[in-house]
Amino acid sequence: MKLQRLRVEQFRQFRQGLELDSLKPGINLIHGPNESGKSTLVRAIRAAFFERYRSKSAEDLAPWGDSSAAPTVELVFEHNGQRWQLDKRFLKRHRCDLLIDSASFSGEEAEEKLAELLGYQFPKKGASKEEHWGIPGLLWVEQGTGQDIEKAVLHAGGHLKSALNSLVGEVASSGGDEIIQAVEQQRKELLTSTGRPRGDYLDLANARHTLQEQVAELQSRVEQYKAQVDRLGSLAAEHEQANRDRPWEEARRGMLRAEEKYREVEALQEKQARGQDALKQLQQNLALLQQSRAHWQNQNEQLELRYQTYKKAKKQLEQEELASPELAKTVEAARNQYQQAADAVQQAHLRDKRERLQKDCARLEAELSKLKQSQEKAREIQASLESFRKIKSDNIIDVNVLRKLKQNQRELDDANIRIQTIATRVTWNLNPGKDLTLNGESIEGHGEKLLLEPGLLEIPGFGSLGIQPGGDDLASLRRQLERLQQMVSQQLATLAVESVEAAEQKLARLQEAEAQVQRFDELLKSLAPNGADHLNSMKQEVEDELQARSAELKAMAVDWNTADTRPLSHVEADLKQAETRLAEAESRQRNHETELLKLRHTCDAAHREWQRMKDELNNPERQQQMEKLTGDITAVEKQQAELETALKEREARISEARPELLKQDIERYRATAEQQEKAQQKRALELSEIRAKLEAWGAEGLEEQHNEKAAELEHVSRRYLELDRRAKALDLLLNLLKEKRQALTRRLQAPLQKHLDHYLTVLFPEANLEVDENLMPGKFSRGSELGQMAELSFGAREQMGLISRLAYADLLQEAGRPTLIILDDTLVHSDADRLEGMKRILFDAANRHQILLFTCHPEKWQDLGVEPRDLKALKLQGDAG
Known part of the structure; x- marks a missing residue:
């Protein structure tokens, strides 16, 4: 299939129509920026084939905001040496016409012809x-x-398998499918798709499992019954023996004997605690008395230390006074x-202030000069600005009225051209000296x-001929012409011009004046952003500041010849x-004075402390107190x-009695009595409890129940094993049949795998992409790498998706099916190296497909070796036409 021409009109953004003709048999590269209509052309091709011409769901094909549009698509393509032409119109005056060489079809018959040719279906509504698009x-x-190729392959699967069948013939025969379906049906009666039991097989399995649990439970209860009988005898003997011996009373x-001994030890412990308290009081009293004696003995030593401290402080004071x-x-x-x-x-x-004032004066003088120049230039620009504003006001024109004009x-x-086309044209060629009269004019x-109106042609000597021009269309066109002439005259008068050309010249003068006004206005704003008054104010401020700085400089009366000329930093x-x-x-002086004060204070304090202790030690009462203190100690x-001595003897008796062991004996005897x-x-x-349980179990007849359930389990197990063998046999048979069928499927896949490998080795020389029984690309391997195609990067x-599609196209062409490949902004995520490989693949595929x-x-596609078609240029040509 080779598409030769595509034309769309009133189709989305193509209101005036666009034609894409002279399409090549190989690659056709159509380019344009975003929103230029590439996807719209693809949508037009899809609509021409996929959408019913009577469909009410085609509103999205009309130009935006145009409810009266009738989207139209015209296609011309060649297939098997025949020329196919499809004309399809949607929404308003919908129709579908198909011409195959000289045979014509229309309506739904034409649509079904196309669907049958390309391999797709129409929706019921x-x-x-x-899911309807097929190939x-x-x-x-x-x-x-x-x-995303999985769904597309799934929806086209039937057509692809049909093409494979036509290639491999009897290998694809469906005779084995009936056997597989019969085995699957019988297997479904016993097993689910995952191999789990179902139906009678499941019921028997559940019954068998339930009976097994019941038999096991009854067997356990019988064994428990026997064990409880044995336990009853031994437990009764133990109970009788304990009643005779009564070990808890002993x-x-x-426990009572141990408690009595423990109370005796507690009395000794209390007495020992009182003795220890008395010892602590004696030890504290003795320590206080010894401290007092040591304190009094230490005072004689302290007296000499006080005297030496006083002499040292006095010497330091005299040394510090010499440094003042x-x-x-x-x-x-x-x-x-x-x-x-x-x-x-x-x-x-x-000096720095004088230099700064001199620099400020120089800066202000320069700034004042610059402001004066700006003032002069601003006056010139203002004059030019007023001139162009005058031109602008003289050429004001309503752009909307001009556009309508x-x-x-x-x-x-257009009306004049159409009226000249359809008006009655009278021509004459008379011999010299001969004349006629047309509407009274010779x-x-x-x-x-x-x-444009009825006329009368008079032929001297013969009579007259009445001429009646073209009918209702001419009258309507004449009225339209008069209405347009009146509207044009009114709009010319409104715009105060004589012609459209004069109006456009006026608009050009207005636009030029506006541009000049804007330019001079921007120049004026750059010189005086806040206006001429602000510029004058700035000039006056600079003049005032210059005058103030000059006066301040003159007022600095300093003899600069005798002043220190070193820099301020120095x-x-x-x-x-x-x-x-x-x-x-x-x-240092403050620290010295502080030190003198401290030394004087230290010297005086040391002298007073030495004198006080000397007087205290020479007191007679102190000797009597020392003698009394020695006797008390x-x-x-x-x-x-x-x-x-008494405490040591009592502690030995307490240790010998071991009160902690006595306490443990009390707890041990108490616990023993309670436990027994x-x-x-x-x-x-x-x-x-055992007697009651044995009575109940004996009444239930456990052994009889166990024997009945065991017999029932044996019967169910025999029936279950029969169905189990049948289910496993059917499952094994189905697997064997499917394995044989898969071998046939691999023969079916071979032609597709051949084409797939042809393209894949160009991009990945050592790679392999396998297809499953549904012809879906799946497992991808390359060297040691192995995974599914869905796990690859975007x-x-x-x-891989494009390579697979090209392989499907080769398969379809080999089976004699039509192919056309349309790629809308594809491979945008490919790096430079991969894109180069894909170009080689596309160029190779173009030898077999359009x-x-x-x-x-x-x-990115300029090295494909084909002439690119600029969609933007095609749109301009369509608008000009």
Whole structure:
């Protein structure tokens, strides 16, 4: 199939119509920017084939906002040496005409012919969808869908298998399918698709499982019954023995003996605690007495230390007083140096201020000169601006009225052309000296005239002929002509011009004036952004500031010849150093004075402390207190020794009794008595429960129930095993049949795999892409890499999708089916190397198929060896036509 011409009119953005003709048998590269209509042309081809011409779901084909449009698509293509021409119109005056050489078809018959040729279906109602598109849905790739191939293959699967059948003949026979379907049907009666039981097989499996559980439960209960009988005998003997021995009473007697011994030890412990408290009080009293004696003995030593501290403080004070005069001289010298440095800094600041004022005056003079120039230039620009504003006001014109005037003028010209075409044209060629009368006007020689109204041609000597021009259309066209002439005259008067050309010249003068006004206005704003008044104000401010700076400079009466000429930074550094030296000298003086005060205070305090302690030690009462303190210490030491001896003897008795073990014995005997009583109670309770349980189980007849369920289980198991063997046999048979069928399927896949490998090795020399039994591309391998096609990157899936589509096209062509490949902005995610390989693949496929390649990146396809078609240029040609 080779598409030769495509024309669309009133189709979305193509209101005036666009024609794409002289299409080549190989690659046709059509390019244009976004929104230029590439996807619209693809949609037109799809609508021509897929949409019913009577469909009410085709509203999206009409131009936006035009409810009266009748979208039209015309296609001419060649197939098997026959010329096919399709004319299809939607919405308004819908129709469908198909011409195959000299045979014509229309309406639904024509649509069915196309569907049969290309291999697709029409929907029963509503708009055409992806599941109806068949082979074209596989080969015609919409923008952004190149990587999605699974659904397209699924919807085209029947047509692809039909093409394979025509290639491999009896290998694709469906005779084996009936056997497989019969086995599958019988298998479905017993197994689900996942191999799980169903129906009678499932019911028997569930019954068998339930019976197995019941038999196991009954067997367990029988064994439990026997075990409980044995347990009853041993438990009864244990209970009788415990009632005779009553071991818990002996444990309680042992607990009472241990409690009595523990109370005796507690009495000794309390007495020992009181003795230890008394010992602590004696030890505290003795320690206080010894501290007092040590304190009094230490005071004699402290007296000598106080005297030595006083002598040392007095010596330090005398040494510090000798340094005071020298520190005072150092501070005075530092003050003099600081004052000299401060005077030098002040002179340097005045010198810098003078230089700054001189620079400010120079800057202000330059700025004043610049402002004066700007004022003069602004006055010139203002004059030019007023001149062009005058031109603008003289040429004001209503653009909307002009646009309507031009439209009406074009319609008037078209009406004149149409009226000249359909008006009655009278021509004459008379012999010399002969004349006729047409509508009362004499005519002679040769000439012609257009008649828009009825006319009368008088022939002297013969009579007259009535001439009636063209009918209702001419009258309507004449009225339209008069209406347009009147509208054009009114609009010319409104615009105050004599012709359309004069109006356009006036508009050009207006636009030129507006541009000049804008330019001079921008120039004026660049010179005086805030207006001429603000510029004058700025000039006055600069003049005032210049005058003030000049006056301030003159007022600086300093003898600059005798002033210090060093830089300000240098004199400030000297001032900082002088200030540092002065601060250090003053700090040392303050620290010296502070130290003198501290030394005087320390010396006086040491003298007072030495004198006070000396007087206190020479007091007679102190000797009597020392003698009494010595006697008290001796008496307390004797009491402490006696108490310590008694405590040691009592502690030995307590340790020998082991009170912690006595306490443990009490807890052990108590726990033993409680445990033995609880064990006896538990044995009695368990005896009662076992007797009741054995009575109940004996009444149920457990062994009889077990035997009945075991017999029932054996019967169900035999029936289950029969169905189980049948299900496994059917499953095995179905697998064997499918394996044989898969071998046949692989023979079916061989032609498609051949074409797929042909293209794939161009892009990936060592790769392999397998197709499944539904002819769907699936497993992709390359060297050690292995995975599904869906797991590849977006760009790689897009490339694999296009390669697969080209292989399907080769398969269809080999089977004698028509092919047309349409690619709308495909391979946009391919890198440079992969794109180069895909170009080789497309160029190779173009030797066998026609390819319509639509793109907004023509620079990427300029090395395809074909002449690109610029859609934008085609649209301009259509508008001009």
